[in-house]
Amino acid sequence: MLNNYYAPSYEITPLTMAVIAIQDENGNTATRILEDREEYSIHYAPSKMVDNACKFFGSSLRGRQDGTRDICGITHKAPISIDPTSGMYFFPTTSPSNTKCSWIAHSHIDQVNQGPGRQTEVIFKNQKSIILSVSLGSMLNQVQRTAQYRYLLDNRIKYLQRHNPDVVAEPFA
Template sequence: MNHSYSPSYEVTPLTMAIIREQSEDGSARSCILEEQDEFAAYHTPSKIIDNACKFFGSSLRGRQDGTRNISNITHKAPIAVDPASGMYFFPTASPTSAKCSWIAHSHINHVNQGPGKQTKIVFKNQKTLLLDVSLGSILNQVQRTAQYRYVLDNRIKYLQQHNADMVAEPFP
């Protein structure tokens, strides 16, 4: 992919995917796909996601723990980088794996079988991405992320609707 270099990329609601690549010298880097742009960053996708979680007051590990507590998903857990802005991502492999990329759930239009054992993700802006991950695995990740997103969004909506009833006790 041909893209500009970003030394410190920040995940935003425009981020569609953070793809693991190798630079010419063999070191890990990421290709970041946005709705209208592409960037390269010299951090792994999981490090970029961890930094995004920290920006919103947690960490990748903290978000994974939260997912586990809410939905009992323990492996390749989807996370809410920021549920208020709809930033839900899922990993394509274990986040500790050299092959792990992260996909933004809200940008996916549909998923198809690609050539060979690859999977083709078509985003809402019609950009496509071929991944060396099975179709079944990606479909499972999309479904698990949708379920997690549904449960967490409903919890947040419930709290917002009942906020008036939850007045804290006055401080003495």
């Protein structure tokens, strides 16, 4: 169900499957948010939506990209974790500075298939699908890079939880 109004505010959540670049009626970049059961149109660009989500969790898109680089060396079209504790790992379809960049939630993907021409079909676990103007090879690479990043970051978090279960930051006196 597409809500044909522009929501005044929207936060990316664990239910968000994709943050898709579209053009509004004036030719400006806008975003179609695809969730498990609903769709929204937002006046902001997708990378701005992702940046806002990162800021909600205490970082920024740039900060999350820097973290990805430091953890696994990925510098271009870096996957990010908006919030690792809730499993919100997203990857960009192109450079995030490109107005046509969309963001896909790794955990919601069921299949990635060849679409018409040089496009790719992404089928989500709820059987909704989208067609993106990205080659199949590029999309499969992004899915794999995100899986690798997710594995490395999740292992770091699990290691800290296992080896420092009682460590709690002390408040200032």
